[in-house]
Amino acid sequence: MSSSPLVETKLPGIPVRHGKVRDVYDFGDRLLLVATDRISAFDWILPTGIPDKGRVLTQISKFWFDRLNVPHHLLRLDAKLLPLPDGTDVEGLEGRSMVVRKSEVVPIECVARGYLAGSGWKEYQESQSVCGIKLPAGLVNGSKLPEPIFTPATKADEGHDENISFERMCEEVGEDLATELRQRTLEIYQSAADFARGKGIVIADTKFEFGQAEGELILIDEVLTPDSSRFWPEDLYSPGQEQPSFDKQFVRNWLESTDWDKNSPPPELPAEIVAQTRAKYIDAFQRLTEQPFRWE
Incomplete structure (x- = not known):
């Protein structure tokens, strides 16, 4: 049975930054990332939370961090070992908290696309290219690309991230770092996509964030979740239309x-949409990990 959604957290006296989904608390040498049950769409945080969504995102990220052979920021999931303020709702933090290494965030969204969808599909229709990468003629919405492509974007504090060319990324962060990020992004995506396909999930595209800590480039934030990726059921995949997801x-x-109108506060989500959305997130977790979701 699902719990009530957790849409805000409070740790009095601890510096905090509130993102669309995550609340990031600064404990000096470490950060506490709490994935709430907030959900955003069209650059708005919706007024209705999705129960356990933050736990699903955290548990999927943990699964991938454990599985991928790459340096990353995750230290542990248990927040109880931190000096939490008296009266903290520790039970509410359970399953949705990551204690992580601090890093200097690279200000680029590292996006890998194996299929044509979303902003990539829109751009292709206008220019037959995505982020300056020319693609074959005749592709349709949802087409599998000849090979995965790297399409970086600037990180926006407000509004949409902006797709940019690799050349522009080189100007932003330097050619050496840009080249390494492109290589790592495509390698991680390909490895994850191959694994997920064996579980009946197509990872159409995904975005990664990286940081630098003690001279090391590390994978940070969430990774390969339904919030940061397009997950499609392989058995229903059919190019030329919007895919079930x-x-x-x-x-x-x-x-x-x-x-x-997308310019005024969004409406509440109906109970059936909330329930179906929660079920979709949990289904993705259970297919990938072949483990039951323990908060069911």
Whole structure:
């Protein structure tokens, strides 16, 4: 049975930065990342949370951090070993907290695309290219690309991230770092996509974030979750249409069916949309890990 959604956290006296989904607390040499049950769409945080969504994101990230042979920021999931303020709701933090190494964040979203979807599909229709990468003619919405491509984006504090060319990325962070990030992004994506396909999931695209800590380039934030990736059920994959998904595209589609103008506060999500969205996230976790979701 699902719990009530956790849409905000409070740790009095601890410096905090609130993201769209995560609350990031600064404990000096470490950070505590708490994945709430907030859900965003069209650059708005929706007024309705999805119960256990933050736990699913955290548990999927943990699964990949353990599985991928790459340096990363995760130290442990248990927040109880931190000097938490008196009265902290430790039970509420369970399953949704990551204690991580601090790093200097590289200000680029590192995106890998194996299929044509989302902003990539829109750009292709206009220019037959994505982020300056020329693609074959005749591709359709959802087409598998000849090979995965690296399409970086600038990180926006507000509004949309902006897709940029690799050349522009080189100007932003330097050619050596840009080249290494491109290589790592594509290698991690290919490894994860091959694994997920064996579990019946197509990872159409994903975005990674990297940081630098003690001279080492490390993978940070969440990784290969339904929030940071497009997950499609392989058995229903059919190019030329919008694909069924395990991610929040389901919520976007519902919002598109309403009369919401995207410029004013969004509507509450109906109970059935909340329940179906939660089920999609949990289904993705269980397919990938072949483990039951313990908070069911």
